[in-house]
Amino acid sequence: MKHYSGLDISVKETAICILDETGKICREVKAVSHPDDLIAVLKDPAWNFERIGLEAGPLSQWLYEGLAKAGLPVTCIETRHTKAFLKAQPNKTDRNDARGIAQMMRVNLYRPVHVKTLASQKRRALLTARKLLQEKAIAIENDIRGLLRNFGLKVGLVGAVKFEERIEELVEDRPGLGEIIQSLLAARKLLREEFTKLHKKVLDLVRDDAICRLLMTIPGVGPVVALAYTATIDIPERFTHSKAVGPVLGLTPKLNESGESKRVGRISCCGDDMMRSLLYEAAQVLLTLSKKWSWLKAWAMNIAKRRGRQKAIVALARRLAVIMHRMWCDGTEFYWTRENLPAAA
Template sequence: MSVYAGLDTSLDAVAICVIAETGEMLWQGKVLGDPDAVTAALQRWRDDLVRVGLEAGATSEWIGGHLVDEGFPVVCLESRHVKAALGAMTVKTDRNDAQGIAQIVRTGWFKAVHLKSAAGQRLRTLTAARKAAVRAVTANEQVIRGLSRPLGLKIGAVTRVRFEARVRQLVGADRLLLGIFEPLLRMHRCLRENLADLHRLVLRAVRVDPICRRLMTMPGIGPVTALTYRATIDDPKRFRRSRSVGAYLGLTPRRYQSGEVDRIGRITKVGDSETRTALFEAANVILRPTTRWSSMKAWAMKIARRKGARRAKVALARRMAVTLHRMWVDEQDFRWSAA
């Protein structure tokens, strides 16, 4: 007998629903939000399970990865598809969501999401932590700038290293202002040190990773962008064609076609936003006048003259995503004459 299971995961608990191929419910319950507890609950149907479905989320890679290691046929479902499928429910509960997910995997009406490897998850955690540190430093500087502006203290354009010295120069010997800004400046110094520590971890990870070093042979691709791309793609073999990477990262235009209406809009912006942003920044670097000339840059410059710089940067970011995947699969460095 073919059996299907749906899991609705959360931090503390996992709702499970097991159904037969006819849609009949065989068992429904709730267990602790722990991979071992979920494995134990599904053990009795282990030989009959065709699919175990769970929605992509914060704990899906942890629980789903453990179930894959245990030999269960796990599929991770795209969250937008699950939301659309469960939207008709008048009562939303964890139990109902688990039952709905089980029905989705039974019918096959879903889009599977890649479960990252353990190594990929750790690299992703590193890049996300570094990005959070960058945002924390930026937020701290914005607070100091916002507090100093009404006082007529214009910090101006300064580097992150000289920021503290510039603020102290403007504050001078004013004791009250020193008492106000001193804690914020100490926080700024601490945040910069933590960011430097995380950046060193990024550089260390890139240094020992041959894939990242190969990706960095492309102009505009630095250690952070290479590691971000590496962690997002994880397994290049899951894409049959390199062109699919552009759509996966949300760098292809939307399209609405119905009857005589056929509209093409802006890019979809689905997928990982951090990787998409990193590639867009890399495209900016390539289009700078000081960047070495290549066939890829020549291609983007033609688009810029014809359709404008903004569209050229988006098109170049998409082409970079596709080319990086091809370099990874073919194990070849960037070719300046024929990108």
């Protein structure tokens, strides 16, 4: 007899429910959220597992890798789909959630999620840490500006390089205030130094990666965008068509259709927030700062004339994602003119 299992994962413990093919509960138990402890429960010879499901979350990649290496038929399932399925239950408990996930596995009503490779996870961690340091440094700079404004001291327009020099100039004649600001400047300096180290790691990775260098032939696409894209997509072959990348990154409009009513809304904003933001920034650079003319910029400019600049940038961000995927699959550089452009682009 075939068996199915659902895992409801939390930080400390994981609720496990095992069903047979008729839907009968064979076993319910809690185990420590560690691959070895879960394997000890699931590797029992009494079970003949067809599918094991766990919901995507902070621990899911680590647990998925451990269970998959043990030879278990584990699947990581989409969070929103799972939430909609479990919403029908009157009481939300870990036990009920594990039961619901096990039922999803049994009736084959689930949407699998791609679990990234270890290399892509490391790249993603690097980009996340880099962004975090950058945001904290900018937050301290803004706080310093706000504190000084209370004393009538205006920092004005100044770049990151000369920021510290400008602040010291403003508080030079205010010893009490200067001591306070110096502590913030010291914290900012440390954050900026560590940010520089991580940014150098990004540049080193991109320099040695042929795919990233290929993607950077597109105007507006720099090292951070290229590295983030390869880390997000991970395996390009998992998309049958390049156009499928747009919806996965949340860059296509929502559609709400019922009967005679059909509403097209804003973009769905599902998927990876960081990648979507980076593609939006790359589209802005291509549309406003890129000096060299290309068919892609001309296409975006025509949309801007008809629909407005903001919609043109979003449309360009989506098309950038599609083009980058096609270039990655084909191994071709960016075509600046339409003469050599493939018909599918």
